[in-house]
Structures are given as C-alpha cells and as structure tokens.
Amino acid sequence: MSAKNRPQKPWSRRSFITTAAMTAATLAIPGCSRKDKPALSMLSGDFDPLRSYPYRGWEDFYRKIWTWDKVVRSTHSANCTGSCSWKVYVRNGVMVREEQAADYPRISQDLPDYNPRGCQKGGCFVEYVYGPQRLRYPLIRTGERGEGKWRRATWDEALTLVAEKLLDNVYNYGPDTNTFFSVIPAMSPVSFCAGSRLANYIGGVFLSFYDWYCDLPPGEPLTWGVQTEACECADWFNSKYIVLWGSNISQTRIPDAHFAYEARYNGAKIVCISPDYNSSATHADLYFQINPGTDGILALGVARLLLEQNLIDVPYVKEQTDLPFLVLSGTKRFLRQSDVEPKGKEDVFYLWDARQKRAVPTPGSMGSEQKTIQLNGVDPALTGSFSVQLANGKTVEVTTVFEMLKQELAQYTLDKVASRTGLPAHEIELFAKELGTRKPAMIIHGAGTNHWFHNDLINRSFILLVALTGNVGKNGGGFNHYVGQERVWPEHGFFQLAFPEGRKKQRFQNTTLWSYVHSTSKDPHLYNGKPIDWYIQESVKNGWMPLWPKGGRKPRAFIVWRANYLNQAKGNEILESSLWRDLDLIVDINYRMDTTALYSDVVLPAASYYEKVDINTTDCHSYVHPFGKALEPLFESKTDWDIFRALAEKMAELATKKGLKPFHDDAFDWNRDFTQLAHDWTGKGTILGDEQAANFILANAPETKGMTYQQLQEKPQRFVATDPEAWNSDIEDGIAYTPFKHQLEKKRPWRTLTGRQQFYIDHPWYLELGEALPTFKEPVAEKYPLYWNTPHGRWSIHSTWRDHRAMLRLQRGGPIVYMHPDDARKRGLKDNDWVRIYNNVGQCVCRLQILPGEKPGRVTMYHGWEKYLGFQQGGWQSLTYIKIKPTQLIGKYGHVNFRLNYWGPTGNNRDIKVEIEKAKV
Numbered sequence: 001m002s003a004k005n006r007p008q009k010p011w012s013r014r015s016f017i018t019t020a021a022m023t024a025a026t027l028a029i030p031g032c033s034r035k036d037k038p039a040l041s042m043l044s045g046d047f048d049p050l051r052s053y054p055y056r057g058w059e060d061f062y063r064k065i066w067t068w069d070k071v072v073r074s075t076h077s078a079n080c081t082g083s084c085s086w087k088v089y090v091r092n093g094v095m096v097r098e099e100q101a102a103d104y105p106r107i108s109q110d111l112p113d114y115n116p117r118g119c120q121k122g123g124c125f126v127e128y129v130y131g132p133q134r135l136r137y138p139l140i141r142t143g144e145r146g147e148g149k150w151r152r153a154t155w156d157e158a159l160t161l162v163a164e165k166l167l168d169n170v171y172n173y174g175p176d177t178n179t180f181f182s183v184i185p186a187m188s189p190v191s192f193c194a195g196s197r198l199a200n201y202i203g204g205v206f207l208s209f210y211d212w213y214c215d216l217p218p219g220e221p222l223t224w225g226v227q228t229e230a231c232e233c234a235d236w237f238n239s240k241y242i243v244l245w246g247s248n249i250s251q252t253r254i255p256d257a258h259f260a261y262e263a264r265y266n267g268a269k270i271v272c273i274s275p276d277y278n279s280s281a282t283h284a285d286l287y288f289q290i291n292p293g294t295d296g297i298l299a300l301g302v303a304r305l306l307l308e309q310n311l312i313d314v315p316y317v318k319e320q321t322d323l324p325f326l327v328l329s330g331t332k333r334f335l336r337q338s339d340v341e342p343k344g345k346e347d348v349f350y351l352w353d354a355r356q357k358r359a360v361p362t363p364g365s366m367g368s369e370q371k372t373i374q375l376n377g378v379d380p381a382l383t384g385s386f387s388v389q390l391a392n393g394k395t396v397e398v399t400t401v402f403e404m405l406k407q408e409l410a411q412y413t414l415d416k417v418a419s420r421t422g423l424p425a426h427e428i429e430l431f432a433k434e435l436g437t438r439k440p441a442m443i444i445h446g447a448g449t450n451h452w453f454h455n456d457l458i459n460r461s462f463i464l465l466v467a468l469t470g471n472v473g474k475n476g477g478g479f480n481h482y483v484g485q486e487r488v489w490p491e492h493g494f495f496q497l498a499f500p501e502g503r504k505k506q507r508f509q510n511t512t513l514w515s516y517v518h519s520t521s522k523d524p525h526l527y528n529g530k531p532i533d534w535y536i537q538e539s540v541k542n543g544w545m546p547l548w549p550k551g552g553r554k555p556r557a558f559i560v561w562r563a564n565y566l567n568q569a570k571g572n573e574i575l576e577s578s579l580w581r582d583l584d585l586i587v588d589i590n591y592r593m594d595t596t597a598l599y600s601d602v603v604l605p606a607a608s609y610y611e612k613v614d615i616n617t618t619d620c621h622s623y624v625h626p627f628g629k630a631l632e633p634l635f636e637s638k639t640d641w642d643i644f645r646a647l648a649e650k651m652a653e654l655a656t657k658k659g660l661k662p663f664h665d666d667a668f669d670w671n672r673d674f675t676q677l678a679h680d681w682t683g684k685g686t687i688l689g690d691e692q693a694a695n696f697i698l699a700n701a702p703e704t705k706g707m708t709y710q711q712l713q714e715k716p717q718r719f720v721a722t723d724p725e726a727w728n729s730d731i732e733d734g735i736a737y738t739p740f741k742h743q744l745e746k747k748r749p750w751r752t753l754t755g756r757q758q759f760y761i762d763h764p765w766y767l768e769l770g771e772a773l774p775t776f777k778e779p780v781a782e783k784y785p786l787y788w789n790t791p792h793g794r795w796s797i798h799s800t801w802r803d804h805r806a807m808l809r810l811q812r813g814g815p816i817v818y819m820h821p822d823d824a825r826k827r828g829l830k831d832n833d834w835v836r837i838y839n840n841v842g843q844c845v846c847r848l849q850i851l852p853g854e855k856p857g858r859v860t861m862y863h864g865w866e867k868y869l870g871f872q873q874g875g876w877q878s879l880t881y882i883k884i885k886p887t888q889l890i891g892k893y894g895h896v897n898f899r900l901n902y903w904g905p906t907g908n909n910r911d912i913k914v915e916i917e918k919a920k921v
C-alpha cells in the first residue's frame, strides 16, 4: 500500500500537541542539530490534518470563487478621468468580480507604463450593479417629486407618456422648451450620442456641463483659444519640476499619481500648494499651506520675481506670446491695422522691431496672411514706449503688453504676497528660482483653484508662469489641467454621431446661465456698480451668449441621462423650488436611484457600465478602450442607445397615428417630419445598435483610423494620429503626448485673435473691469467666517459610489465636515458632534470630524453626497448659489465666442462662506 492510499489516523488536539512538543524537545537536544536532521523525520507520516476531515466540499466552494464562464472587458464612466480597462468575470449569469486588465501597450521603455490602472471604486463595481440603489423597471411618480412614491410601468406606457409630452411641447410651445442634459461624452460617447441625436432631430436645447461643473478652466480658451489641452499623465515623468496646484492627485488621480511620484527618481522635485496638508502633500519637496483664495497673488508675485531676476525665456516670450504686441497708451487697445491704414483689418496687430525701429505687423494673427508665427529676422522690443502715426495722421504713443505687465506686477511685492498668502517670503523666492531654472517645469492644476469665482484670472496667472519660463509646448512642461474627462479624442467621428445634422443646426445652451435665469437664483453682488442681470441682458442682446427658450418662455420638459443634475447643482434647493417646479416633465435615465431620479416624474432604467457597448477615452492617457456587455442589461433595463431609439420610434409612431404635419422650425428653416424620426435617428437605418455606433465613431476619426470595436475588446489601442483641426500636437511613437508642439516646433499660430498665447484681452468689459491683464482679485466678499470647501474626494466619483457599502466603510459612513481643532475649540465643538452649517442661502446638518490637516478658517466636505444620504437637514449644495462672472459672458471677440463646453460662465462654488454651530438633534 502506498503512503498516499494508507488510511489516515485521525488527529486529535492531544496527539498534535504531543507531536509538536516532542519535535520541539528533540530540536532542543544538544547535538541534534539542523545538520543531522533527525528530528524532522518525526514529522513525516500522518501530519496532514486536512486529510482527516470528513467533509472537503468547502474547499471547492473557495476554489469556485475564482472560476468563471466568461470574461468581458469593460470600464466605468462616472467622469473620474481614469479611463481604466477592466476585465469583468461572469459565472452562471452573474457578474462575480472585476480585475484590472493591465495590458495597455507601453509607450516607451524610458517611461513608466499605465499598468495596472484602477481605483478602489472600480474594484467593487460588480457589487454596485446589484445594489439596492439599482433601477430595475420603468417608474412613474405617484407622490410629490422627491417623496419616493412610484408605480411600476411598462416600457410602452412610460415611453408613450414621454413621447406625447415632447411632441406636444414642440407643436404648442416650441421645440426649444424641450431640454436635454448629459455630461462628458468621452466617458461613454455612444450613450451620450443616443440622446444628443434625438435633441438634434427634434430641435431640443442641449445643455453644457463642463463649464457648469466649473471643470472648464476659462483661462485656457482666453489665453490659448482651446477648451482644455493637457499632457497625458506619462509625461509627468519627463518633468523636473512638478507643481501640484489645487490638485490632490493621490485622491483624485489615483491611477496616475504614480507618474508624478516616480518622476522624483528621474530628478524631479515636487511642490504642493494647497490650504490643507493632504495626501499628495506628503510627497512634496516643498509644501505651501496657502491661505484659501490667494493662489492668484502667489502666481503674480512669482511672475514678478521671474522678471526681476531675469529668469524668463526671452526668445520664447518674443515668439510665442503676445507680450511684445503694441497697445495704444490712451485707449489701452491693441494697435490694429485698422488704426494705421484706411482699410486696415481689425485682427492684424503690431510689434516694435528693435532693428528697424518701427512698428511692423505681427505674422500669424487671425487676420494675417502669414500662417506662421516665425519672426523672420524681426526682433520685437519687449519694453519701452514708441510713437506711431495713425491713419488719421495723428501721432500717438504705444507701448508693449510686456511693459504693461511689468507695471501690473510691480504691486505684488514679496512682503505683500507673503503676508496675503501666509507663506514664508524666502520659500516664495526659492519657488520662483526653481521654477525659473529647473526645466522642464509643469503645473498640474485641479479643481482646488479652478472652482473660485475668479478662476479665469487664476488660470491666466498660472499659465503666465509657464509661458514666461518657456515651458508650454514641451514634454514635461506646461499648465496641465485635469478636472473632468471632457475631451473626446476621436472628436470628428463623435460629433458626426452626436449631431448628425451638424452643430450649426443645434440649439446649444450654457447651463450656468440657463439655470440662473430660469430659477429664482439671485447674486446680490455688484460688478463695477452694476448687477449681474445687467451684464446677462447685454450679453444676450449682443448675441454673445444664447438663452433658450427665447422670448421669456420657460423650459417645459427636461431629460437627464448619464448625469445627476439636481444633486450637483449650485444652490439646488433654490432650483428645486423654482426651475424644477416650473418643469412639466422631468425624465431621468439612469442605472441607479440618485437625487435627480428621485425628484423626477419618469425614471427609465438604464444598463450599467458592464451591460453595454461603448468606448472610453481621457486626457490622462492616449488610448481608447471599450465597455463590453458582460451580461445583457439586467432586469428590465436597456442601454442608453436602445432607450433613445425606442423613444424615437415611439415619437414617430405617435406622429403617424396623430397625422402630425412636419413642424417648420424657423430658427433653422427646417421641416421636422416626426413620422420619419426613427428613420432619421438611426442614420436611415445604417446605425441600429450600439456596436455599430461605436464603430461609426472609430471609423470617422483620424485618431482611431483602422480600429474596430472588436479589436478594442482584445486590448486598449493607442491613438494613431491626431486631427490637425482639433489638436495641437501629433501622436508620436515612443513619446508621451503633450500639447502645443505645433505652435512651438512647427510655428503654427495659436488659436487666438493674436495668434499667440494671449495674455492681454482688450475687450471693452475686460478693460472696464480691470482684467485686460492677469491680475489678482480677492474672493467674492461673504459675511461668514469659514470658507465652504467641497472638493472631489477619494471614496466616490462625484455622487457615484457615495452609497457603496465598501466605500462607506472606509470613512465614517455618512456626510462629515472636516474642521481644524482651533476652529472647533473656539465653537465648543467635539469630534463626531452633529453640527449645523449655515449661511444666508441655506443650511445642512451633519457630523463633524476634527482634522489637524485642515486649514483654520476653512471647512471641507467632500462633495457628491446625495441629499438623502445621512444629512439630518439639507445637503452640501444647500449653502451654495450661482454666481456668474461678467467677463465670462463676452463673445464675438476674436477667439472668444460661445461654444458648448468651451466658453461660457462657469458654475464656481469656492467663494462661499459659512458658520458652524452645534446642532440640536
């Protein structure tokens, strides 16, 4: 009998102890050394407690956890900017777990790779898919909005209700009373396009999101003429000086933070500028615990030092910026060709050639014949005043933008900057010196600074620093803003699918303006002595900003998908009691019951991220990868594509049944034949399913030429090219993507009025409000003592995952506000107290956590908590309100024109102040 088949003697606790004791005793015998190994032989034989167990099936149970029937590649789309590829494992028709796919092709051996990417939220999504918040059936409200009373409906009933109302609105009130809201196409463009196509064909208003969420950095469209252009995160590794400015990458860029920290092994230094000592600050070589709202003055103080200490890149500044451009000393407007020539152009400008000692036109401006910014032997003067003769014969004085900037910066003395920011003067000097000498240097920019009212000025001051030091357009350098996953790489294919009849035939609307005007929101502040309403009226009257519906009519139907409008809206209680009440129909298409769904009239259940076909891209890397159907949509849910297709079919069916004549849409001279809606929506029957839609995008964009959806299921693919219409650099083999190489290396004009990085905006409102140049303005005055800070957090992506069991267990399980111990002591508050947070807008009641890392004078609540999650009263948006900045309402100024998600007022929320007291609960 072999040892294997020999019957086993059961092991008792006594025999185990005896054997163990004998072994120990034997090992202790002198001479019985390891070398002789006599004692170990005593352990041979029957020492296998598991074999004597009568029941061994439990082992199989554990083994089966790691078995599966199929694996499908998918990802998440909550606007996390991560865009991480995951494998979803399915067994017996149940999604059992996910794993990071970890097969992004490497860009270069000289760069760390993107593998594996993910975060803890992505690692527990399968549980969310089956969670109690999951929507399973179409629901129609039976109680008050938000009351939570519903009845289950059939798809046919729910779609008929919605289709009837949309058609009714078009014919009785106008197509612009139907409003559509969805966010961030890059995170799932097929889902986005499903609804935007319907808006396009029925003449509905399509709302913006990137500006409304204050993710848009308005300084980029102003200075660079772009929406947002940032390097992919692998390029952080190329930097020698990384400034984390208002960006807590350890919490909000979890898959990518390693590139910055690994850059330190490549010789980089890290600076962290943030009022709180946060988890990214622990990695910094230099940490600035700056006073809230003073980032702009720090940047301008540093700019002054760069100029004073000759730390600027003069040839770069002369070629790549508008700083040498001439400005009329009297009117403070750029000197234009129309000033010096009888029929001269408004968009041709001048600089002073130090060699020829005369004003010469600058090449490459918007009106210039020359499509290059190459100076061709001209040596622009940066400083001084000069005389020029105008077309009317008068001689006038001109100076340069640089000269004016020098005068502007003179006020930001080191003492003043140190005192206002609360930072040591010698460390500010050190920062300026290192920024000016360590090349390349970059600013990683986040919502921490972008959410302030004067975000445009803050952005422009930051961009000034990296432009003065010649860092923009170089690998490892620049101003890299990451707040939101706004940019769709295969842009051309996306736009064709999203707005098939063209963007010119679409009603677009800035959401900040729409929400403000159609609600009882009120901004009490005056701007240059005038209320914001005056600026809004002027802007709309001048055609700078659109305002739909026109003529004082109100919006009637609101369709939301892939978004949580009400929860994330500034001053959401004000909106709820006005705009929301005025809407006749609110439809929410969603896979979970969030705040917007709860306050809707009809809820349509959508497929989750693991039950649909789509694609996903981000600014953070240069790859495209897919969503896949691990399972068919669960319960009665449908993919967004199928929902909007069914809605288009229902509208066509009703239009036919009712014999509706085509509606003539005067705004576009378009006869909208609703009986043909389903035919039109499906591209005349060519794009029926979501895989066809994904392939349409891929096939119609240079970035993804030759790729198919099926190939993406194999592994993520790096983009093969960039559309020169849309991008400012090429995709290069072996090199991380960074923007503006076309301008720096190929000398192509910047997409601005002046054809340069434009720091001077001579629009009348900018001149009137003193913002023609980057300048520092204090945060908006509020009477309460504590800044109300609501940043992106670690345990959720906005409101998604906020209610996930696993995420709640990583924190205190409900909304908490963080406060510095000194502030708590002054108010007699203890850790975990229930507190009332209030201002003159509203209040909320939640628990307090005392946190030494918080800045005194500020309190923080990580954003996104649903209204119904753990507050005794109110919510985190109960204290905010919409504040529109007048200068963000301008248009028809060269490159500054309204464009959805590119230019329009932002929904800022950092200047809010509150007081806190112990709550009576």
Ligand code: SF4
Pocket: 075, 076, 077, 078, 080, 081, 082, 083, 084, 117, 118, 119, 120, 121, 122, 123, 254, 255, 797
């Ligand atoms: S939630 Fe975003 S960051 Fe997290 S794993 Fe998913 S895609 Fe990546």
